[in-house]
Amino acid sequence: MGKDFLTSLRPAIVLTILFALLLGIVYPLTMTGIGQALFPHQANGSLIEEQGKLVGSSLIGQGFADPRYFSPRPSAAGKGYDGLASSGSNFGSTSQALVDRTKADVAKFQQMSPGLPVPSDLVTASASGLDPDISPEAAFYQVARVAAVRGLPAARVRALVQDTIRTPFLGFLGDPSVNILDLNRRLDRISATTAQ
Amino acid sequence: MTFQGWLLIAAFVGILLALTKPVGLWLFALYEGRPTPLHAILGPVERGFYKLSAIDPNEDQSWRRYAVHMLIFNAALLLLTYAILRLQAGLPLNPLGYAGLSEHLSFNTAVSFTTNTNWQSYGGESTMSNLSQMLGLTIHNFLSAATGIALAFAFFRGFARRSAAGIGNFWADMTRVTLYLLLPFCIVYTLFLIASGVPQTLAGSVDVTTLEGVKQTLALGPVASQEAIKMLGTNGGGFFNANSAHPFENPTALTNFVQMVSIFLIGFGLTWTFGKAVGNTRQGWAILAAMLTIFLIGVTIVYAQEAAGNPILHGLGVPGGNMEGKEVRFGIAASALFSVVTTAASCGAVNAMHDSFTALGGMIPLFNIQLGEVVVGGVGAGIYGFLLFAILAVFVAGLTVGRTPENVGKKIESREVKLAVLAIAVLPLIILGFTAIASVMDAGLAGPLNKGPHGFSEILYAFTSAVGNNGSAFAGLTANTPFYNGLLGIAMWLGRFFVIIPMLAIAGSLAAKKYTPATAGSFPTTGPLWTGLLIGIVLIVGGLTFLPSLALGPIADHLAMIRGQLF
Numbered sequence: 001m002g003k004d005f006l007t008s009l010r011p012a013i014v015l016t017i018l019f020a021l022l023l024g025i026v027y028p029l030t031m032t033g034i035g036q037a038l039f040p041h042q043a044n045g046s047l048i049e050e051q052g053k054l055v056g057s058s059l060i061g062q063g064f065a066d067p068r069y070f071s072p073r074p075s076a077a078g079k080g081y082d083g084l085a086s087s088g089s090n091f092g093s094t095s096q097a098l099v100d101r102t103k104a105d106v107a108k109f110q111q112m113s114p115g116l117p118v119p120s121d122l123v124t125a126s127a128s129g130l131d132p133d134i135s136p137e138a139a140f141y142q143v144a145r146v147a148a149v150r151g152l153p154a155a156r157v158r159a160l161v162q163d164t165i166r167t168p169f170l171g172f173l174g175d176p177s178v179n180i181l182d183l184n185r186r187l188d189r190i191s192a193t194t195a196q
Numbered sequence: 197m198t199f200q201g202w203l204l205i206a207a208f209v210g211i212l213l214a215l216t217k218p219v220g221l222w223l224f225a226l227y228e229g230r231p232t233p234l235h236a237i238l239g240p241v242e243r244g245f246y247k248l249s250a251i252d253p254n255e256d257q258s259w260r261r262y263a264v265h266m267l268i269f270n271a272a273l274l275l276l277t278y279a280i281l282r283l284q285a286g287l288p289l290n291p292l293g294y295a296g297l298s299e300h301l302s303f304n305t306a307v308s309f310t311t312n313t314n315w316q317s318y319g320g321e322s323t324m325s326n327l328s329q330m331l332g333l334t335i336h337n338f339l340s341a342a343t344g345i346a347l348a349f350a351f352f353r354g355f356a357r358r359s360a361a362g363i364g365n366f367w368a369d370m371t372r373v374t375l376y377l378l379l380p381f382c383i384v385y386t387l388f389l390i391a392s393g394v395p396q397t398l399a400g401s402v403d404v405t406t407l408e409g410v411k412q413t414l415a416l417g418p419v420a421s422q423e424a425i426k427m428l429g430t431n432g433g434g435f436f437n438a439n440s441a442h443p444f445e446n447p448t449a450l451t452n453f454v455q456m457v458s459i460f461l462i463g464f465g466l467t468w469t470f471g472k473a474v475g476n477t478r479q480g481w482a483i484l485a486a487m488l489t490i491f492l493i494g495v496t497i498v499y500a501q502e503a504a505g506n507p508i509l510h511g512l513g514v515p516g517g518n519m520e521g522k523e524v525r526f527g528i529a530a531s532a533l534f535s536v537v538t539t540a541a542s543c544g545a546v547n548a549m550h551d552s553f554t555a556l557g558g559m560i561p562l563f564n565i566q567l568g569e570v571v572v573g574g575v576g577a578g579i580y581g582f583l584l585f586a587i588l589a590v591f592v593a594g595l596t597v598g599r600t601p602e603n604v605g606k607k608i609e610s611r612e613v614k615l616a617v618l619a620i621a622v623l624p625l626i627i628l629g630f631t632a633i634a635s636v637m638d639a640g641l642a643g644p645l646n647k648g649p650h651g652f653s654e655i656l657y658a659f660t661s662a663v664g665n666n667g668s669a670f671a672g673l674t675a676n677t678p679f680y681n682g683l684l685g686i687a688m689w690l691g692r693f694f695v696i697i698p699m700l701a702i703a704g705s706l707a708a709k710k711y712t713p714a715t716a717g718s719f720p721t722t723g724p725l726w727t728g729l730l731i732g733i734v735l736i737v738g739g740l741t742f743l744p745s746l747a748l749g750p751i752a753d754h755l756a757m758i759r760g761q762l763f
Contacts, residue, residue, distance in 0.1 A: 004264035011265070011367050014249035016272040019374070022241075023338045024331035027379065028421040031386045035396035035420065038387070043396045045416050045444070047404065054404040057414055059393055059443040062406040069407065073524075077438075083414035084321055084401065086438035088521040088549035090672030092558075092650035093506045094753055096762040098520065102512055116513040120505070124520040127441030127531075127549045133524040172200040172207070174449025175527030184407055 048181070056181050061132045067112055067149050069184045070134070070142050073121055074105060077129025089125040101125075113145040133177035136165050150191055160186055197503045201529030204453075205495060208533060209488070211457055212464050216484065219461055220468025226372045227349045227469055229253075238375045245371055253371075256362030259704025262350055263697055265366045266343060270310050273339060277306040280332040290325035291400025297323065304681035309336035311692035312344055312574055314426070314433030314544055314667035315684060317676040321415035321436045326398055333433060334422045338382075341429030341462075342373040344576030347696060348466055351580045352473040354703030355604050358711045363703045377462075378429060385424035385458065393447035394420040419444055427458040430574040432544030432667045440534070440547040441523055452526055452547060456534055459543045463572035466579045474604040478722040483582060486730040490571045491540050494560045499532040501557035508760055521552030532557070539564035542574030544667025551646070551654065551670035555757050558670070559750035562657050565664040567738040568623055574665065580699050582734075586721070587616040587702070589733040593719045603721055605711045612702050619698040623663055624741040626690050630659045630683055631745065639679035645672030648763030649756065653749035658684060663691035 035043040046058045056062055061072050063081035078085035091098035105123040110116075122138040139161045147154040164183045168174045225232050231239075246253055257265065280287065281302040285295050297305065301317055308315045314337075318324070324333070346369035353363045390396045395416045404412050419435045423445055426433060436442040446452050464484065471480025505517045517528045526534070531548035538545050539561035550561050564571060570582040586603060591613050594601025601608040634640030634655050643658075644651035654670040661668055662684040669675070675684065720726060756763070 004261040005268065007261075008265040008268040011249040011251050012269045012272045015245065015251075015269065015367065015371070016276055018245050018248065019339060020276060020331060020335050023374075023379070024335040027382070028330045028334060028418045031383070031390075031421040032396050032398060032418055034387065035390040039390045042393045043390050043420075044399070045395050045397075045402055045414055046393050046447075047402065054402065056404045056406055056412065059447050060412075060414055061443075062408070062412065063410070064406075064408060066408055081412065083412050085319065086321065086415075086436050086442045087319070088438065088441070088552060088671070090549055090551040090645055090670070091520065092551060092646040092653075092672075092753065093508065093518070093520075093554050094648060094650060094756045094761060094763050095646050098552075099508060099512070099762055102509055102514060106513055117515045118513055120509070120514050120516040121519045121524050123514055124509075124518075124522075126523050127521045127547065127552075128436075128438035128443060128523060130438070130443055131523050131525075132443055135524055168200070169448070169450050172203040173453050174525050174530055177524045181407070188407065 058179065058181065059132055060130050061180055064180065064184060067145060069187070070139060070146055070180055071122070072180045073131050073134060074101065074123065074125045075129040076125045081130060083130065086128045086130055088127045088129060113142060115141070132179050132181065134180055136161070136176050136178055139178045139183065146187065150187070152190065152194060156190065157187070160190065197499055198529065201499065204529050205533055208453070208456060212460050215461060216464045216468050219465030220472065220480070222377065223345070223462070223465050223469040224472045226376055227352065227473060229368065229372070232376050234376050234380055242371055242375055246367070249367070251367045253365055253368035255365055257365050258361060259350070259363050259700045262363055262366045263700045266347070267693065270343065273336060274306050274310045277309060277332045277336065278302050280328055281305055284325050284328050287325065287327050289327035289330070289398065291398070292325070294323060294325050300678045300681035301676055304685040307685040307688050308667065309333050309431070309433060310340060311665050311688045312340035312429070312431055312542065312577065313662060313665040313688045313692070314431045315662055315669070315688065316433055316667070317681055317684075319437030320434055326400065326417050329422060329435060330418055334425065337422065337425040337429045337431040337433065338374055338378050339370070341378060341425070341431065341575045342370045344574055345373045345462065345466070346370040346576070347700070348576035348580050351583060351699060351703045352470055354706035355606055356473045356475070357707040359709070360707040363700070363707050378425060381428060382421070382424040385428065386420045388454065389420040389423055389451060392451045393444070394423055394451070395444055396420040416444070426545060427455045427543070428461065430459055430463070430541045430543040432538065434545065440545045441549070446547055449525055449530065452530055452534065455545070456537050459537050459541045459545070460572050462575040463541055463578045466576065470579060476604070476722065479604060482722045482727050483586070483730065486727045486734070487571045487582065489727070489731055490567070490734065491536065494536045494540065494564060495533055498536055498553070498557045498560045499529060501554045502528050502532045504554070506554055506757065508757060508762070511760065518552075518554050518557070521549030523547065535561050536564065538668060539666060540569065540571040540573070542569040542577055542664060542666045544661065546668050549671060550657070550668060551672045555650070555750045555754035558653070559746060561668065562653070562660055562750065563739065563742070563746065565660045565666045566627070566742045567734055568620065569664050569666060570734060570738070577665065581695065584616045584619050584699060585734050585737065586730060587612055588620070588737060589729050590719060590721065592733065593729060597719070599717055602712055602718060605713065606706050606709050607712055611705055615698040615702045619695045620737065622694045623691060626687055627659050627663045628745060630687055631656050634659070634683065637679070639677065642677070643673045643675065643680055645674070646763065649749050649752035650763065653753060656745055656749050659687055662687040665692050
C-alpha cells in the first residue's frame with residue numbers, strides 16, 4: 001500500500017497541473033475565441049439594441065408592471081427578473097405561501113380583465129425567474145386589457161399575438177410560446193405608428 | 197398528457213437506442229486501448245502527458261494500486277479547487293469582484309465537484325468568478341466523469357479477464373477517455389450551444405435598460421464550454437443558480453432535447469461496451485432493457501402527475517397542469533422527462549424546480565436517486581452500480597436452484613457477494629442516518645423553506661442527492677450553512693468512494709478467477725427472465741429500504757394535497 005501511494009504522487013500532481021491547464025484554461029479560452037468570432041451575437045447574450053441603447057436580451061424576460069404591456073409570469077429571481085439572481089420559488093404544492101401568492105395574482109388579473117379561468121403559467125413562477133415567454137393562452141387572455149389601455153382595436157392586438165407565437169420545433173419539441181419582450185416591443189411600435 | 201408529449205419521449209428513447217452501439221464501439225476502443233481516428237491529432241498530447249508525469253500506460257495495476265492512484269489523483273484535484281475557491285478574490289478573471297468563499301462552502305463545493313455530484317450550496321452567478329468556474333469547476337466535470345468511466349472499464353476487466361493479476365491502468369484509462377471522448381465531443385457540443393444562444397464570453401455581466409426604463413443586469417460568462425461537459429459527464433453543476441432552467445444555459449426546446457440525450461449518451465453506450473467486453477453484446481442489451489423499463493415507469497408517473505396538476509390551485513380558478521417552477525418553452529412533458537433523466541443518471545442538472553413538483557411527481561426523482569442511480573446512471577458509476585445489483589441477482593437466482601451462482605463465466609462466491617452487499621448497503625445507511633440527524637437538530641431544522649411533510653422531503657432529498665452523487669435538490673433548502681455544507685460534504689465523499697473501493701475489490705477478485713464455461717445448469721444472464729429478475733432486485737433491494745421515509749415525506753404530502761391541507 002505504501003509503495004502504491006508513493007508511485008501515485010508524481011502522476012497525480014503533474015497530471016493535475018497539465019489537465020488544469022488544458023481543460024480549465026486552453027479549452028474554455030479557445031471556445032471563447034471561436035464563439036466570439038463565429039457567433040458574436042449569441043456569445044454575448046443575444047442582446048437587443050434600439051437606437052444605440054441596449055434594451056434587453058431576447059432570451060431573458062423582463063418584469064413588465066405597467067398595464068399597457070403584456071404581463072410576464074411571476075418571478076422569484078431577486079425582486080423579480082433579476083439577471084444576477086436566477087431562482088424559482090421552490091414552493092411545494094401544499095405551501096400556504098404558494099396559495100397566498102396565487103390568490104393575490106389571480107385577484108390582480110381579475111381586476112384588470114375579469115374572466116376565469118386564469119391561464120396557469122400567468123400566475124405560477126417559472127423555474128429560472130427569468131422566463132422569456134408566456135403561453136399563447138396567457139397572451140390572448142390579456143388582449144382585451146392591453147388594447148383598451150392603449151386605445152387600439154382588440155383585433156389588431158390579437159393579430160399581433162397570433163403573429164408572435166413561436167411553434168414548437170418539429171411540432172413536438174417543447175410548447176408553443178410567446179416571447180414577452182418581443183411582443184411588447186412590437187406593441188410599442190404599433191402604438192407609435194397609430195399615434196402618428 | 198398530450199400526443200406531442202409522448203412523441204417527445206419516444207423520439208428521445210429512439211435516438212438513444214440508435215446511438216448506443218456507435219458510442220459503445222467508440223468506448224470499446226478506449227477500453228482496449230486501441231487507436232481511434234483522433235489519435236493522429238491528440239496522440240502527441242497523450243504521450244507528452246505520460247512522459248511528463250512518468251507514467252507507463254502499459255503497466256497493469258492490481259486493484260489496490262488502481263484504487264490508491266485514483267484516490268490520490270482525486271485528492272490532488274480536491275485541494276486545487278479548494279485553494280482556488282478560497283483565494284478567488286485575489287485571482288484574475290473575476291470581473292464582478294467576488295470575494296473568496298468561506299471554508300465550509302469551499303469544502304462542500306470542492307468535494308461536490310470532485311465526486312461528480314455537483315451539489316451547489318451557492319448561486320453560481322452571484323458567487324463564482326469566471327476563473328473559479330473554468331479552472332476550479334469545469335476541470336472536475338471532465339475528470340470526475342473520466343474517473344467514473346475508467347472505474348467502469350476496470351470493473352469490466354474483472355469479468356472479462358481470466359486468471360489475471362491486474363485490472364488495467366488508471367492513468368491510461370482516465371487520460372484516454374478525457375482526450376479521445378470527452379474533450380473532442382465537448383468542442384463540437386459547445387459550438388452548437390453557442391450558436392443556439394448560450395453565452396461564451398469573459399465579460400461578467402452586461403447592463404440593459406428595459407422597455408419600462410428599469411436597469412437590468414444580466415450575468416454572463418464562459419457558460420457554453422462548461423454547459424457541454426456538465427451534461428455529457430453527468431455532472432449537473434450549473435453556471436447559474438437556476439441551472440438548465442436558465443435561458444442562458446438552455447435557451448430552446450432543441451437545446452433542451454440535446455441536453456437530455458447527452459446526459460444518457462455515455463451511459464447507454466457503456467452497456468453495449470460491457471456486453472462486447474465480456475464477449476456477448478446480448479448481456480449489454482439485457483441490462484439496458486432492465487434500465488429502460490424502470491426509467492419509462494418513472495417517466496409515466498411524473499408526466500401523469502405534473503399534467504394532472506395541483507388540485508389546490510385548481511380550486512383557485514387556475515386549471516391545468518402544474519407550471520410552478522417550470523419554463524414555458526419546455527412545457528410539462530419536457531420538464532417531466534428531464535427530471536427523470538437527470539435523476540436516473542446521476543446528473544443533477546434541472547430544467548424545472550423539483551421542489552415545486554406535485555408530491556408524487558417529485559417523489560420519483562427522489563426515488564430514482566435512492567435506487568442508487570443504476571438506471572443508466574452516472575457515466576461509469578451507473579453501469580458498475582448496476583453490475584453490483586447483477587451480482588446480487590445471480591446470487592439470488594443461484595440460491596433458488598441450489599447452485600453456485602455465476603455471471604458471464606465467473607463464479608460469484610461469498611467474498612463477491614459480501615462486498616456487493618457492503619457497497620449497496622452503504623447508501624441507505626448514510627442517507628437515512630444523516631437525514632435522521634438533520635431532522636432532529638436545530639441546525640438541520642433551520643434549513644427547509646417549506647413546512648410540513650414537504651419540509652422533511654427537502655432534507656431527505658438533500659442527503660439522498662449528496663450520497664447518490666446526483667446534485668439536484670429540492671432547492672428550497674437553505675444549505676449554505678456550516679452544518680449542511682459539512683454534513684453534505686461528508687455524505688458526498690462517502691457515497692462516492694465507499695462504493696468504489698468494494699467495487700474495485702470485486703473487480704480484482706473476479707479478474708483472478710478462472711473462466712467457468714456455461715453448462716445446461718447455468719442461469720442465463722441474457723433474455724427476458726434475467727431482465728425481469730434484475731428489475732425485481734433493483735426495486736426490492738434498492739427501493740424497499742426507503743419506503744418508510746417516502747411515507748413520511750412525499751406520500752404524506754400527497755395525501756395533504758388531495759385534502760387541500762396547507763402548511
